[in-house]
Amino acid sequence: MAQRPFSPVFLTFGLILAACGGPAAGTSNQENSVQIQSTNPESSRTASAIQEATRSEPAPAPQAAELSPEFADLPAPYSEASYATGKRVFKLCSTCHTVTEDGPNTIGPNLYQIFGRQVGSAEGFNYSNAVKDADFIWSPEQLDQWLENPREFLPGNRMTFQGVRKPADRTAVIAYLMAETGWEAGQ
Numbered sequence: 751m752a753q754r755p756f757s758p759v760f761l762t763f764g765l766i767l768a769a770c771g772g773p774a775a776g777t778s779n780q781e782n783s784v785q786i787q788s789t790n791p792e793s794s795r796t797a798s799a800i801q802e803a804t805r806s807e808p809a810p811a812p813q814a815a816e817l818s819p820e821f822a823d824l825p826a827p828y829s830e831a832s833y834a835t836g837k838r839v840f841k842l843c844s845t846c847h848t849v850t851e852d853g854p855n856t857i858g859p860n861l862y863q864i865f866g867r868q869v870g871s872a873e874g875f876n877y878s879n880a881v882k883d884a885d886f887i888w889s890p891e892q893l894d895q896w897l898e899n900p901r902e903f904l905p906g907n908r909m910t911f912q913g914v915r916k917p918a919d920r921t922a923v924i925a926y927l928m929a930e931t932g933w934e935a936g937q
């Protein structure tokens with residue numbers, strides 16, 4: 751009983767909607783879509799260009815800032831170390847070591863061309879027996895071990911230095927020495 755009077759009302763309502771809403775919605779949609787087509791492509795292209803620019807600019811920037819050009823010729827991980835950090839950490843060493851060609855021995859031996867050099871062979875420096883008795887050639891890896899814990903690496907040596915405990919600092923100071931003291935590939 752309740753369905754009969756409702757269904758014609760529903761149908762009529764539907765027809766009215768279709769008659770009024772249909773064409774009106776069609777024209778306004780068309781207008782809108784014309785507007786969208788005429789204005790949006792440019793603005794969206796500009797927007798996406800800006801987005802791309804802002805997206806691609808900061809991405810390589812930090813990488814370039816992280817890589818120190820001074821270390822560009824070194825093998826990894828030294829090529830990825832920070833020159834500024836290496837220079838800062840080397841200040842600890844410079845109390846006792848010079849690194850320049852013909853630099854003097856001071857408290858410690860001159861470290862020019864330390865890589866590829868026989869341990870304990872700086873001319874004119876009076877090494878401890880521990881260093882004199884050692885027999886190896888300095889490589890970045892050997893230096894890494896020496897600097898991690900100088901006392902344990904060669905017990906009885908006279909380098910009164912606690913070492914460089916932070917691995918990143920060690921890598922950076924070794925890279926600094928490689929760049930400053932004439933390291934060559936293979937050493």
Ligand code: HEC
Nearest residue numbers: 842843846857858869870871877878881907908909910911
């Ligand atoms: C307090 C002084 C002092 C400091 C600081 C110091 N050294 Fe030394 N270093 C010495 C002395 C002294 C020797 C010689 C040790 C011996 O004969 O037992 C030496 C030896 C060395 C050697 C061996 C050289 C060779 O001819 O075989 C290397 C390499 C070295 N030091 C690197 C470093 C680095 C790199 C740093 C900084 C991270 C550093 N040292 C900090 C005093 C120092």
